Amino acid sequence: MEKLSQITTGKAKSLFATSNPEHLIMEFRDDTSAFDGKKMEALDNKGKVNNQFNAFVMEFLASKGIETHFIELVSGNESLVRKLEMFPIECVVRNRATGSLCKRLGIEDGLILDPPLFEFFLKDDALGDPLINDHHIESFGWASQEQADSMRELSLKANNILVDFFKEANLILVDYKLEFGIFNGKMLLADEFTPDGCRLWDKDTLTKMDKDRFRQDLGNVIETYGEVAERLGMQIKLD
């Protein structure tokens, strides 16, 4: 497998074609962004930590029956993935109220959400990723109703698996964002699962151990991601 030209570049990752038209290389960069790209900084080793973190979580989810685009690690900060047709949709699952939910609805920060709350957002930085529902998705042709149902079901199935996975590491999975795409007619989990796209709080102290450390200038961003990885039993290689 040969790495060919760059296809797209996002705020934290770039995608490259490979000699296999069905596969891409996903490169995790050190670039870190928040507030739809308004705050940007490069954080040493973030690409490596997130690539290897993502590989671990994607493999864990696959072992529990959630199929993903991840194939294998290629290097410290690169993974081989299946090339999907992506939906322009972000799927968010919340176990506790925080972030945009509290701002939008005036809900108390930290409120336990039982059952967990599921929300769709349109992936559009210029519009600030607005909240949407099934009807927007169907009317504007972003996905079929069946595909929207499947994204919701898979997101909530992943939640059952991941809540316990993080609990073992004494962490509360507060919320997270997933993205999906289609490969050979099948819905697969895509993009990434890293502390960049979820919120994790220490179970005892409620210390924030995710990208809120960057968003809120709390410091030790990558050191904290490393601590989460260590608690989960990952062995991240930085050389």
Ligand code: 5GP
């Ligand atoms: P909120 O809606 O509160 O901003 O975010 C809910 C959850 O989804 C958080 O864990 C947040 O990190 C994640 N999330 C939502 N939108 C994005 C996004 O555009 N990029 C990333 N990396 N995470 C997001």
